[in-house]
Every structure is written in C-alpha cells, then in structure tokens.
Amino acid sequence: MSMPTDLEPKQVHPVSVPPVEIHDLTVAYHARPVLWDIDLTVPEGKLVAVVGPNGAGKTTLLKALIGLVPWASGWVRLFGEPPDRVRGRVAYIPQRASVDWDFPATVLDVVLMGTYGRLGWIRRPGCTEKAQALSCLEQVGMAAFTRRQIGQLSGGQQQRVFMARALVQQADLYLLDEPLAGVDAATEQTILDLLRSLRDQGKTILVVHHDLQTVAGNFDWVVVLNLRLLAAGPVEQALTPQVLRQAYGGHLVILDHAAHVRLRREQGQE
Amino acid sequence: MPDWTLLVVLALLGAATGLVGTFAFLRRQSLLSDTLAHAALPGICLAYWWTGNKSLAVLLTGALAAGLVGSLWHTLLVQTTRLKTEAALGVVLCTFFAAGIVLLSLLQAHAGASQTGLDRFIYGQVAYLTDEQMLVLGAVSLALIATVVVLYKELKLFCFDPDYGQTLGFSRRFLSLLLSTLLAGAVILSLRSTGVVLTVALLAGPAAAARQWSHRLGLCLLGAAFFGASSCIAGALLSFHIPQAATGPAIVLVLSAVVALSIVCGPARGWLWHFLRSWRFRRRVEYENALADLFRLAEAQPEAAGFSLEGVARWQQSPASRKRRVLRALVQRGFIEPAEPHRWRLTHAGLRVARRIVRGHRLWETYLAQNLHLPADHLHRDAEAMEHVFSAETLEELARGLQYPAHDPHGHAIPPAEQEGQDA
Numbered sequence: 001m002s003m004p005t006d007l008e009p010k011q012v013h014p015v016s017v018p019p020v021e022i023h024d025l026t027v028a029y030h031a032r033p034v035l036w037d038i039d040l041t042v043p044e045g046k047l048v049a050v051v052g053p054n055g056a057g058k059t060t061l062l063k064a065l066i067g068l069v070p071w072a073s074g075w076v077r078l079f080g081e082p083p084d085r086v087r088g089r090v091a092y093i094p095q096r097a098s099v100d101w102d103f104p105a106t107v108l109d110v111v112l113m114g115t116y117g118r119l120g121w122i123r124r125p126g127c128t129e130k131a132q133a134l135s136c137l138e139q140v141g142m143a144a145f146t147r148r149q150i151g152q153l154s155g156g157q158q159q160r161v162f163m164a165r166a167l168v169q170q171a172d173l174y175l176l177d178e179p180l181a182g183v184d185a186a187t188e189q190t191i192l193d194l195l196r197s198l199r200d201q202g203k204t205i206l207v208v209h210h211d212l213q214t215v216a217g218n219f220d221w222v223v224v225l226n227l228r229l230l231a232a233g234p235v236e237q238a239l240t241p242q243v244l245r246q247a248y249g250g251h252l253v254i255l256d257h258a259a260h261v262r263l264r265r266e267q268g269q270e
Numbered sequence: 271m272p273d274w275t276l277l278v279v280l281a282l283l284g285a286a287t288g289l290v291g292t293f294a295f296l297r298r299q300s301l302l303s304d305t306l307a308h309a310a311l312p313g314i315c316l317a318y319w320w321t322g323n324k325s326l327a328v329l330l331t332g333a334l335a336a337g338l339v340g341s342l343w344h345t346l347l348v349q350t351t352r353l354k355t356e357a358a359l360g361v362v363l364c365t366f367f368a369a370g371i372v373l374l375s376l377l378q379a380h381a382g383a384s385q386t387g388l389d390r391f392i393y394g395q396v397a398y399l400t401d402e403q404m405l406v407l408g409a410v411s412l413a414l415i416a417t418v419v420v421l422y423k424e425l426k427l428f429c430f431d432p433d434y435g436q437t438l439g440f441s442r443r444f445l446s447l448l449l450s451t452l453l454a455g456a457v458i459l460s461l462r463s464t465g466v467v468l469t470v471a472l473l474a475g476p477a478a479a480a481r482q483w484s485h486r487l488g489l490c491l492l493g494a495a496f497f498g499a500s501s502c503i504a505g506a507l508l509s510f511h512i513p514q515a516a517t518g519p520a521i522v523l524v525l526s527a528v529v530a531l532s533i534v535c536g537p538a539r540g541w542l543w544h545f546l547r548s549w550r551f552r553r554r555v556e557y558e559n560a561l562a563d564l565f566r567l568a569e570a571q572p573e574a575a576g577f578s579l580e581g582v583a584r585w586q587q588s589p590a591s592r593k594r595r596v597l598r599a600l601v602q603r604g605f606i607e608p609a610e611p612h613r614w615r616l617t618h619a620g621l622r623v624a625r626r627i628v629r630g631h632r633l634w635e636t637y638l639a640q641n642l643h644l645p646a647d648h649l650h651r652d653a654e655a656m657e658h659v660f661s662a663e664t665l666e667e668l669a670r671g672l673q674y675p676a677h678d679p680h681g682h683a684i685p686p687a688e689q690e691g692q693d694a
Binding site: 063066067068084087090091092094098099100103104105106109110113116117119120121122124125149151169 | 296420421422423424426427429430431433434435436437438439440481484485486487489490
C-alpha cells in the first residue's frame with residue numbers, strides 16, 4: 001500500500017500546519033471507488049462548502065477525514081497529525097437521517113454526548129457539562145426544549161440539537177454533513193450565523209452542501225467533488241461554469257469505469 | 271414454595287436480561303438473541319456428549335461456543351451472499367435448532383430422557399436448580415448488571431449514534447463486541463429459565479414494555495429491569511402451582527401480560543392516554559363551538575337578552591341530549607348563564623373564550639384568503655379546525671403578520687385580542 005510517494009509528510013512549523021491536508025486519497029466500497037486520488041489542503045479559518053452531484057463522495061470525504069471509512073490508499077493529516085490523534089479538536093455532525101430519532105433521549109441527553117469525548121471512558125457528565133450543554137442550546141435557540149423527547153422535534157430543531165452537540169465539543173475543526181438539508185429558513189439562518197461566528201474565531205468548517213445557489217455569499221471556499229477533486233479554492237475562483245459542467249455534466253463515466261476495473265483487478269475479483 | 275435464594279437469583283437474572291435486552295432492542299438486535307438462543311441447543315448437547323458432565327457451567331460454555339459459531343456463520347452469510355440480515359438469522363436459527371433437536375433425541379435414546387435433564391433447556395425449568403447452579407446464574411447476572419451500570423454512557427452513545435461515538439474516541443468495534451458479549455451472556459442466562467424457544471421474550475419483552483412508560487433511556491432501563499425481574503419471579507411461582515409446568519411459558523405469559531398492559535396504559539405512548547387526550551380535546555372543541563355560536567348569535571342580534579342553539583346548523587344535526595349536556599357543563603363551569611327559559615347568554619369568562627375562538631377563526635380565514643388566495647367558500651371548514659389549536663403566541667404572530675386586520679374575507683369584524691387567554 002505504501003508507495004514511495006506516500007511517505008509521511010515532513011513535520012513543518014506548527015504555525016503553518018493546515019487543519020486539513022489530504023494526499024492521494026482513494027476510498028472504495030466493495031471495489032467501487034467512491035473517492036479517487038484526492039489531493040486537498042484547506043487553510044485555517046475558512047468556511048468551506050463541499051459540493052458535487054449525488055453519489056459524488058461528499059459524505060465519504062468527511063468520513064474519511066475522521067477515519068470512519070478506511071482509506072484504500074493515500075493519507076490524511078488533521079493539524080499535521082493522523083486523525084485519531086486529534087479527536088478532541090474535531091467535531092463531526094452526521095446527516096440527520098443517520099440516527100433513529102425515536103430513541104429514548106431528551107434534547108439535553110443528546111447535547112451532553114458532545115462532552116463524552118472530554119470525559120473519556122466511564123466518567124459521567126456533571127454540573128459543569130450540563131451548564132456547557134445548556135449554554136450551547138441557548139446559542140442555537142433551543143433552550144426552551146431541553147426536556148423534550150428528540151422525536152417530538154421538527155427537522156430544523158433536530159438539526160439545531162446536532163449543532164449544539166458539536167458546539168459543546170469546543171473543537172477547532174467542524175465537519176458538517178448536509179446541515180441545511182430540509183430545514184426551515186429560520187434554522188438555516190441560525191446555523192449559518194453560528195458557522196460564520198465560529199469562522200471569525202479562527203475555526204475551520206467543512207460543510208457538505210447540496211444547494212449551489214447559496215454557496216456564493218455564504219461560504220469563503222468551495223470544494224467541488226465528483227469522484228475526483230474537480231476544484232478547490234475561494235468561491236469566486238473555483239466555482240466556474242467549466243468546473244460545474246465537469247461536475248454535473250456526466251463526463252466522468254469512462255474515468256469511473258477505469259477506476260472500477262482497476263480496483264477489481266487489484267482485489268483479485270477479475 | 272421455592273426458597274428465597276431462588277427468588278433472588280431469578281430477580282437478578284430477570285433484571286440482567288431486561289437491561290441487556292433494552293440495548294439490543296434499541297440496536298434492533300432482538301432477533302439476534304433469538305438466533306443465539308436456538309443455536310445454543312446443539313452446543314449444550316455436544317458439551318454433554320463430550321464431557322458426560324451435566325454441570326451447568328459446562329453446558330452453558332457449550333451453549334456459548336455454539337452461539338459464537340452461529341453468529342460467525344450469520345456474519346459470513348451476510349457478507350458473502352446477498353442474503354439480508356433477517357433471512358440469514360432465520361437460516362442459522364433453523365439449522366442449529368434442528369441439529370439440536372436431533373442430537374437431543376439421540377442422547378435421550380442412549381441415556382434415557384429423564385436421565386440427562388437436557389430437555390429442560392427447551393422450555394426452561396427452574397424447579398430443580400442446585401445451589402451451585404444458582405451461584406453460576408447469580409454471578410453471571412451480577413456481572414452483566416455491573417457492566418451495564420459502569421458503561422451506561424458508552425452503551426447509550428453507541429446505540430444512538432455509533433459513528434459519532436467513534437469520532438469521540440469510543441471504538442465502534444469494541445462497543446459492538448461488548449454488546450454482543452453482553453447479549454450472549456443474557457441469552458445463556460435465560461436458557462435455563464425460559465428455554466431456547468422463548469428466550470427472545472425475556473430479552474425483548476421488558477424493553478418493549480418499558481419503552482411505553484418513558485422517553486428517557488435511564489428510566490427505560492430501570493423499568494425493563496423491574497419488569498424482567500418481576501416477570502421471572504411471578505412466572506416461576508406460577509409454574510410451581512401447575513403440576514409438570516415448564517417455567518418458560520409461565521414467565522412469557524406473565525411478560526406478555528405486562529407488555530399488553532404497558533401498550534394500553536403506558537403514559538409515553540400508551541393507547542389509554544392517547545384515547546384520553548383525544549377525548550378531552552373533542553370535548554373542549556364541543557364547548558368552544560357552543561360558546562362561539564352563542565357569540566355569533568349575539569353579534570347578529572345585539573338587542574336580544576339570551577339565545578338558544580336551536581337555530582344553529584351544527585346543533586340541529588346532533589341529538590338533543592348532547593346539546594343539553596354541553597349547555598349544562600358550560601353553566602357549571604360559569605361560561606354561560608340562563609337569561610330566560612331555554613335562552614342563555616355568555617358570562618364574562620365565556621365571552622373571553624368565545625372571542626378568542628372567533629378571533630382565531632376569522633384571522634385564519636383572512637390568512638388563507640390573503641396568502642393562499644383561496645376563494646371565500648373554501649375557508650370555513652379549515653378555520654373550524656384551526657380555531658381550537660392556536661396557542662396565544664401563534665395567534666398574535668398571525669395577527670401581526672396580517673397587520674391586525676379589522677374584518678375577515680366575509681366582512682365579519684375580527685374581535686380584538688384579550689390581555690390574557692383562558693381555556694375552556
């Protein structure tokens with residue numbers, strides 16, 4: 001797996017360490033590549049939209065960043081370290097539909113989960129953690145719902161709960177998977193305002209986003225994906241008509257096929 | 271009458287399976303416990319055949335080993351074929367159980383059925399437990415309970431959102447393995463009490479019942495432990511009073527009664543509460559409609575002293591007894607008072623309620639006409655429903671949004687807001 005080009009990155013001066021650095025990353029599910037040969041470095045303090053058509057590998061990119069899916073090749077460094085060494089500095093918000101909202105838990109229970117990483121094994125959240133959770137619930141405008149069962153919330157309110165759970169982690173890098181999908185206008189505004197204020201505190205935020213219309217104006221940076229990385233950079237530079245045609249125009253069929261065949265061969269299935 | 275030690279052991283056993291079963295229930299793994307239990311039967315038979323030893327520890331080790339083989343086979347089936355999880359579970363369950371029954375028949379033919387006592391594992395029997403066997407069961411139960419108590423936070427996180435837990439450093443793989451181990455432990459515990467056929471009831475039943483009572487995991491766990499323990503004790507006592515009765519079916523019958531009762535009465539999602547809430551709401555709608563009707567009549571004839579509901583369309587269709595009941599209830603609650611024989615007028619309190627309802631009705635009609643551009647004859651029925659569900663805040667927000675209109679689309683005056691709302 002480890003090719004000469006995959007050598008560990010040289011340790012550079014800590015000040016210039018980027019929060020996200022991806023080199024030659026390939027991720028595959030059952031021999032089918034979902035991400036292929038991604039190289040990406042995200043600078044600190046940027047609010048980044050990750051866009052691309054359905055099945056482009058946006059969710060997989062976030063999951064690969066925190067080690068939730070294995071890498072077929074390449075490497076990822078967060079703040080210059082392997083992802084599992086900097087867990088305390090990274091907050092992840094999964095898609096809302098990925099959990100069972102009928103689970104017997106209150107809003108406060110779910111937000112308190114954000115403090116579990118700091119607490120470690122066995123230790124339970126106490127008064128300090130509760131106070132932190134309540135203050136985060138206030139920031140997302142959900143302070144009135146702390147005792148509510150999570151299944152009784154609207155979609156937008158559930159997303160705010162997830163947002164509060166990430167805030168309570170006090171991370172430096174936030175990875176959000178479709179936080180604005182299917183939420184009401186007020187929630188969208190609340191979340192965008194919060195993300196901007198986090199950005200202004202110097203945090204780095206990656207948001208998987210479905211709506212190209214709202215990228216400009218709301219985000220500083222954009223990453224355009226469709227199996228491969230098509231563009232990455234400041235919105236006005238990266239989001240060109242040509243890139244979009246490439247991303248959404250279906251020109252990648254041959255490339256997709258080639259990658260598929262190669263991986264099947266490599267895994268001995270053909 | 272069984273001795274106290276047995277009852278304590280059964281209580282611990284029921285509590286342990288209830289606790290572990292709740293997490294399995296939340297992970298939707300209840301069926302896995304059923305498969306593990308059925309897979310245990312050939313393991314028990316083989317353990318006896320190999321060692322010639324009937325001690326519970328040996329037999330349960332055999333059960334555990336067979337359960338492990340069964341779950342590995344299941345995993346393999348799901349990963350290598352296109353079988354879905356449930357189908358694969360079914361395949362494993364049937365194969366192992368059939369093998370177990372055949373082995374059991376062979377052993378019984380050789381050693382004599384009553385000699386082995388292995389058939390007690392099919393339907394469960396707690397009557398003849400020795401002290402040593404009770405010690406084994408009690409120790410395993412305590413170990414399971416202790417693990418759940420100590421790792422409550424981690425198990426909760428894993429069951430709700432395992433990926434997120436992984437990002438916090440709580441290994442998904444480890445917790446999955448831990449839960450499977452706990453589940454296997456709970457299964458072998460219940461083998462001797464409920465038997466392989468009915469084990470799933472002891473794991474899924476208490477959890478399903480407890481979920482009807484609370485929306486909080488901590489309380490669900492306490493409830494499941496309580497239901498599991500009490501069902502085990504009650505079932506065992508019941509089976510002692512029926513000659514030749516197996517313990518398993520008795521426990522399961524008690525447990526089924528508990529589940530049924532919970533589904534009917536549980537405050538979190540029980541039918542009874544649901545029915546009660548909907549009945550209360552319908553009654554409130556009746557009262558509010560009557561008050562609103564009297565208000566509209568007074569609007570039409572400001573000079574009249576009292577009104578009857580005789581002329582109002584919706585009351586003409588309903589039986590006279592209903593009308594009498596509603597009017598009597600409204601008099602009792604001080605919302606209306608008799609003006610002349612068979613004529614009523616609104617009291618101050620009644621007027622406030624009626625104003626709120628009519629205000630909601632007319633504001634909503636205005637909203638529908640202005641924002642949804644519905645024609646005037648499409649407005650009434652929707653507003654009839656909405657007028658009873660507006661909260662005071664929503665109503666004011668609606669009025670603000672419409673910039674406090676004075677009249678509805680039909681030209682009726684919209685009553686102004688009260689300082690504070692009051693419910694009928």
